[in-house]
Amino acid sequence: MAYRASATRIDRDLELRGRILARAHARVVEGGFAALTMQALAEDVGIATGSLYRHFAGKGELAAEVFAQASQVEVDSLADVLRGPGPVASRLAAGLRQFAARAWHSRQLAFALIAEPVDPQVDEQRLRYREAYAELFCRLLEEGQARGEFEVPSVPLAAACLVGAIAESLVGPLSPAARAERVSGLAPDGLQAVSDSLVTFCLRALGASQPVQEDQP
Amino acid sequence: MAYRASATRIDRDLELRGRILARAHARVVEGGFAALTMQALAEDVGIATGSLYRHFAGKGELAAEVFAQASQVEVDSLADVLRGPGPVASRLAAGLRQFAARAWHSRQLAFALIAEPVDPQVDEQRLRYREAYAELFCRLLEEGQARGEFEVPSVPLAAACLVGAIAESLVGPLSPAARAERVSGLAPDGLQAVSDSLVTFCLRALGASQPVQEDQP
Numbered sequence: 001m002a003y004r005a006s007a008t009r010i011d012r013d014l015e016l017r018g019r020i021l022a023r024a025h026a027r028v029v030e031g032g033f034a035a036l037t038m039q040a041l042a043e044d045v046g047i048a049t050g051s052l053y054r055h056f057a058g059k060g061e062l063a064a065e066v067f068a069q070a071s072q073v074e075v076d077s078l079a080d081v082l083r084g085p086g087p088v089a090s091r092l093a094a095g096l097r098q099f100a101a102r103a104w105h106s107r108q109l110a111f112a113l114i115a116e117p118v119d120p121q122v123d124e125q126r127l128r129y130r131e132a133y134a135e136l137f138c139r140l141l142e143e144g145q146a147r148g149e150f151e152v153p154s155v156p157l158a159a160a161c162l163v164g165a166i167a168e169s170l171v172g173p174l175s176p177a178a179r180a181e182r183v184s185g186l187a188p189d190g191l192q193a194v195s196d197s198l199v200t201f202c203l204r205a206l207g208a209s210q211p212v213q214e215d216q217p
Numbered sequence: 218m219a220y221r222a223s224a225t226r227i228d229r230d231l232e233l234r235g236r237i238l239a240r241a242h243a244r245v246v247e248g249g250f251a252a253l254t255m256q257a258l259a260e261d262v263g264i265a266t267g268s269l270y271r272h273f274a275g276k277g278e279l280a281a282e283v284f285a286q287a288s289q290v291e292v293d294s295l296a297d298v299l300r301g302p303g304p305v306a307s308r309l310a311a312g313l314r315q316f317a318a319r320a321w322h323s324r325q326l327a328f329a330l331i332a333e334p335v336d337p338q339v340d341e342q343r344l345r346y347r348e349a350y351a352e353l354f355c356r357l358l359e360e361g362q363a364r365g366e367f368e369v370p371s372v373p374l375a376a377a378c379l380v381g382a383i384a385e386s387l388v389g390p391l392s393p394a395a396r397a398e399r400v401s402g403l404a405p406d407g408l409q410a411v412s413d414s415l416v417t418f419c420l421r422a423l424g425a426s427q428p429v430q431e432d433q434p
Binding site for chain 1: 386
């Protein structure tokens with residue numbers, strides 16, 4: 001009996017933890033990490049702020065977990081495309097376009113993940129996930145080098161450059177200032193232009209030998 | 218008399234503030250932002266912790282000011298090289314090499330500025346200074362486009378990509394893990410290899426038409 005009661009309690013705890021994270025994620029999607037306060041979140045979930053602190057030691061820990069879950073989704077989506085069939089350069093181009101499009105269609109979240117000033121715990125996750133992206137690109141570049149599609153002096157260095165170029169090229173277009181401009185009708189570069197520039201920059205940088213065949217319209 | 222007394226007091230305050238910032242900078246050079254605690258700093262300067270708080274509201278504000286001063290030095294050094302004489306591509310290559318060398322020779326500080334997880338106030342300054350770097354590169358790329366040395370679809374996008382590629386390519390080699398490896402003799406890529414890769418990556422990405430003439434040895 002004692003065992004069953006405690007199992008039920010663990011289930012309840014996990015279920016509540018899941019609900020907290022889902023609501024926290026929704027808050028970040030809506031308003032970035034700035035909108036993620038312990039008090040507002042407790043109200044969303046319908047629990048006391050004190051109960052929230054039993055699950056997460058503070059905003060930093062909670063934000064880091066929201067960050068990690070959301071980033072893992074992006075890493076997995078990118079990995080799916082990069083590991084697809086076809087020439088390596090085409091897969092890289094498709095991966096870049098998908099990454100940019102996903103960011104574009106969830107700008108507040110993407111800006112929060114890439115660049116929003118936030119607790120150091122999130123910065124630590126950022127370093128970790130940039131490593132994860134670099135790892136994906138390392139494997140792709142090795143394949144591209146082996147097939148003679150790319151020619152770079154150092155695969156790890158080029159992979160790091162890709163990670164930085166991708167993140168930074170999106171920070172500006174996704175930033176709150178750019179969003180405000182779009183709302184007010186000033187309309188800076190659209191997704192297509194951003195993606196085209198990014199793909200050109202990255203493929204050239206890798207010494208891609210051929211113009212890339214892309215399936216995109 | 219009242220005026221003179223208050224002028225003297227302002228001078229004293231400025232002098233102390235300058236000393237605090239110099240000691241704070243020294244701490245970050247030695248051990249990153251992690252080594253910058255209000256208590257240790259107050260001891261360094263020889264004042265009470267309470268006096269320190271009269272000059273800086275907290276560690277975040279202090280760290281942000283140390284960051285801004287150190288970053289401005291880097292931006293100015295880079296600007297000097299980029300605005301020099303000669304072909305645009307050669308100036309860019311020289312600027313990248315100087316930036317990498319400065320970072321390499323002050324790794325703890327460079328890692329702290331680029332990537333160390335730290336207070337959100339520093340993250341805000343990071344965004345601001347990445348804008349400053351992007352601005353420098355925008356002007357250089359426009360010049361390169363006008364002279365037919367570069368050919369990029371979008372100057373602001375390419376400038377952002379450069380900023381990201383440069384920062385990210387250095388994060389790994391400058392990281393505490395890489396420093397530990399060097400100390401233990403595992404010796405990853407040296408400065409020359411990092412610089413060569415970075416220059417190749419960036420110049421190709423910009424569609425630089427010619428092999429670049431560099432004065433570097």
